[in-house]
Amino acid sequence: xxxLRERFENHNTQPDPExxxxxxxxxxxxxxxxxxxxxxxxxxxxxxxAALFWLKGPDTKPVQVAQKETPEVVVASNPVSVEEPxxxxxxxxxxxxxxxxxxxxxxxxPSADNNAVESRPAQSQPVASVAAQPVASVAETPAxxxxxxxxIVATASQPTASERPVVSAATTExxxxxxxxxxxxxxxxxxxxDLIVWIPNVFSPDDExxxxxxxxxxxxxxxxxxxxxxxIYNRGGRQVFHSKDINQGWDGRFNGQAQPTGAYVYIIQIxxxxxxxxxxxxxxxxIR
Amino acid sequence: xxxxxSHLVKACRRKDRRAQKELYELFAPSMFTLCLRYTxxxxxAMDVMHDGFIKAFDNIDQLRSGDxxxxxxxxxxxxxxxxxxxxxxxxxxxxxxxESLSHFTAYDDNAFDEIDIELIMKAIRQLPTRxxxxxNMVELEGYTYEEVAEQLGITxxxxxxxxxxxxxxxxxxxxxxxxxN
Numbered sequence: 001x002x003x004l005r006e007r008f009e010n011h012n013t014q015p016d017p018e019x020x021x022x023x024x025x026x027x028x029x030x031x032x033x034x035x036x037x038x039x040x041x042x043x044x045x046x047x048x049x050a051a052l053f054w055l056k057g058p059d060t061k062p063v064q065v066a067q068k069e070t071p072e073v074v075v076a077s078n079p080v081s082v083e084e085p086x087x088x089x090x091x092x093x094x095x096x097x098x099x100x101x102x103x104x105x106x107x108x109x110p111s112a113d114n115n116a117v118e119s120r121p122a123q124s125q126p127v128a129s130v131a132a133q134p135v136a137s138v139a140e141t142p143a144x145x146x147x148x149x150x151x152i153v154a155t156a157s158q159p160t161a162s163e164r165p166v167v168s169a170a171t172t173e174x175x176x177x178x179x180x181x182x183x184x185x186x187x188x189x190x191x192x193x194d195l196i197v198w199i200p201n202v203f204s205p206d207d208e209x210x211x212x213x214x215x216x217x218x219x220x221x222x223x224x225x226x227x228x229x230x231x232i233y234n235r236g237g238r239q240v241f242h243s244k245d246i247n248q249g250w251d252g253r254f255n256g257q258a259q260p261t262g263a264y265v266y267i268i269q270i271x272x273x274x275x276x277x278x279x280x281x282x283x284x285x286x287i288r
Numbered sequence: 289x290x291x292x293x294s295h296l297v298k299a300c301r302r303k304d305r306r307a308q309k310e311l312y313e314l315f316a317p318s319m320f321t322l323c324l325r326y327t328x329x330x331x332x333a334m335d336v337m338h339d340g341f342i343k344a345f346d347n348i349d350q351l352r353s354g355d356x357x358x359x360x361x362x363x364x365x366x367x368x369x370x371x372x373x374x375x376x377x378x379x380x381x382x383x384x385x386x387e388s389l390s391h392f393t394a395y396d397d398n399a400f401d402e403i404d405i406e407l408i409m410k411a412i413r414q415l416p417t418r419x420x421x422x423x424n425m426v427e428l429e430g431y432t433y434e435e436v437a438e439q440l441g442i443t444x445x446x447x448x449x450x451x452x453x454x455x456x457x458x459x460x461x462x463x464x465x466x467x468x469n
Contacts (some may be wrong), residue, residue, distance in 0.1 A: 004408070007427050011405050013324060019334050020312055023341050027308070119404060240310030 076182035094222045196223040196272055199280065204287040215284050216249025217268060224273035232284075240264065252286050261288045293357045300348045308345055315361050322362065325412055325424050326369035340368040366429060370439060371416055403462050411461045419454035426451055 196219060203215040215232070219225055225246060230239035232250055240254035252259050268280040291299070294312070299307030320338065323333040344364050351360055400408050412420060422442065425431040426447070433444045440447070 005430065007405050008321065008325070008428050009318070009408075011321050013321045015316050015320035015323075015337055016330075016334065018307070019316070019320075019337050022334075022338050023312065024305075024309070026338070026342055027305075027345065031303075 196220060196225075196275060196278075197268075197270065197280075199266070199268065199282065200284065201282070202285045202287060203250075203252070205258065206288050214249035214251050215266075215286075217246055219246060222274075225270055226273050227269075227271040229269045231267045233267075234259065235262055235264070246270075252288075258288070259286060261286055289353055289355060289357050296453075297348060297357065300345060303345075307405060309450035311344075312341060314359075318358075319361060319365050320379070321409075322365050323369060324372070324409065325428065326366070326421060328413055328417070328420075332372065335370050336365065336369045339364040339372065343368060362429065366425065367439075370421060373421065378448075400458075400462055404466055407465060408458075408462065411458050415454050415457055420451045421449040421458065422447055433451055 029077040056070060198218045198220065200218075203212055205213050207213055217228070217230065228244060228246040229248075230241070230243045230246075231239055234240050234254075239256075241260060243250070263283045263285050265283050266281065270278045270280070272278060291446060296307055296311050300311055304307075320333065320337055323336045323340070324330070327333040327336060336421075340361075347364075347414075352356070412423065415423060423435060424441070425436045426433065433447045436447045438446045
């Protein structure tokens, strides 16, 4: 005969069905309560958002829209595709009429020469037309933009009829759709960035002054930075530096190798507590 | 955990109602026996069963894939039973001084071999609450004296003496039946 424990282990008693009914009732009741709480809180949040929107008035709308779009910009600027940041720079600077005659050699355009030129004949026509559209809209409101601080601005070409192929060459690798968004969000934010950070346009790792050795963004006293991200690309479009710390600047090295003199494209994304998401693109010159 | 059990557990984590019912049906018969052993009345057993399963469904996330589902369910039920009995205030905390148990020799592992398990169950349920809990935990669940002492917040020697008393009471109740058979 087996032990008492074994006998009990093999001994089963079917409980009254009422037990399950009560368990199910308890579970169901709690699910309903939880659902009600969730849905009512969602409704509350929506209501609060609507109230806020209404209070701020219609003027704030464009800014909010622009902020919403920035994440897309972030995504767009990270990929391996080199043309991305460069062409973005050129578009940002387009409205600045005074620079249109500047030589194109300063620009990070070479990548366009390297990669895109071959495809120019085939693709230039349709892309040019797409690219021209956002540019045109941006150009209407260039007056209050101080994009010109960046020396690189010159890079970009005004979309005159003759130069269009160049623009298209730079943008061939990129899907046409994001272009208007980039242009728009930059338009909305241009200038505001300059109020909270200072971005040097030249640095020299071999310099004797420590401050000049590293390319580093300096926030001013008004800045209230919640997050920071910086990418730097070389003329070949390769990402040579990435940082999420505003205090960590680029020392001109990539994989331990000192990088040559030249222009480098930076993309800086700042999430400021007061100004929201700011994306800043430009070039910095490395001198040895 | 058996493969089909882990499947069921995964579904229960998603709060799948059908899976919860399946889990209940899988364990209800054995767990209800356990609940009955710990409680004096059927209503109490049903309450423990209800609370225990709710607790199991709520905490099924904490169950690791390497754990035994049966052992986990059992320990939940035992803990639920203990806290239930404590809450019901029927848990009389009388620490029995280790009186002379020398005359107690009748009980051994085979003492109730020939007695119907339903009768044994009935006798267990008639035991005073603390003796019943201790007897169940040590003899039928296989806890050590130390584990039981910790769970109930009493000393190991109190566990021992409660167990002895329980066994003696059971023998007193069941021995005549054995003779009659």
